[in-house]
Amino acid sequence: METTIVLPGDDIPKSALPTGTGKKKTLTLGPGLRHTPPDTVTATIAGALVTDNKKNAASVESNTGRYLPFTGDLVIATVNGSAAENFNCLLTPNTPAATLPHLAFESATKKTRPQLPPNSLVYCRVASAGKDLPSELTCVDPSTGKAEGLGLLKGGMVFNVSLGMARRMLAARGGITLLQTIGAKIGFEVTVGRNGLVHVDGGNVKTTLAIGQAIQEVDNAALGDEAQKKLAATTLKYC
Known part of the structure; x- marks a missing residue:
């Protein structure tokens, strides 16, 4: 990963954006960046421009700002309660609740789904994140179907x-x-x-x-x- 400091309103030069060394060819913009057609990318907050060539993704992170979920992020979620099919989880006190499906755990079925009481800590990956819908979390790697280190955090x-x-x-x-x-x-x-x-x-x-x-x-x-x-x-x- 490479890091450059940007300010609100800065146009990001193409040379500072990832070119995509992996399978993904479409550039993904995360929090802090706005795309103006046809090909202008502008910073909306001050912070570090973080790029990932493998994921062909870019975002702006600010130490003083609140966390904004981005697809693929690894996060520690706090279970706030449970609904019919999902756990309601908090990522930070200042962000809307995220959902963690009961079946988004390795080998989970309707009969064997985990029982997580409020305040349980879970290591998750952000499966999807958008402006209009709650972020969805998962505790399995989509490529393997395995936990790969994700799941309930015990002790500590x-x-x-x-x-x-x-x-x-x-x-x-x-x-x-x-x-x-x-x-x-x-x-x-x-x-x-x-x-x-x-x-x-x-x-x-x-x-x-x-x-x-x-x-x-x-x-x-x-x-x-x-x-x-x-x-x-x-x-x-x-x-």
Whole structure:
């Protein structure tokens, strides 16, 4: 992925947009971009222009703005309730509820569909997102029909981070120095949602809290690699 800073009203040059290296040839515009025929693409918010050549997609992300669902995003959803065929889920306090079909889980049937009480945390992928309809979520990979790591998140704690930090942690080459350094010493699990939520499970409350707060410090203080290594050493003392 490549990143460029844009302002509202900026016309995006063709050279800054993905050319599509995968099977998808049609350019997909996500939140923060508007298409004006025949071929003008304009930024509608200030932030980072994020492009993905493999998906042939582009969007604008702002750390200060609210999360806008985009098809394909990995998100951490909070179950708010259940209807006849769907779970009603919240992605952020400021966005409309999304729907998660009862059958959108690996091997789920009408008889074996999961029972998720309110406030359950679920790792999902945005299956569809639009202006006029609620976003739809899924916990299966459409290409395999398998969960592929999606589903109910058990134990651990959830921490808020900026949208930019979430994107950084989900980047293709993944990870941040802090987690790589800590991970060389102890085991833990981190699940990142593009909606600015990070789920951490360190096996116990003390470790989970220490790692989660360290991630937030990297985000809030914009720590570089060397500072992250020092923070990792300090964090390990509390794990």
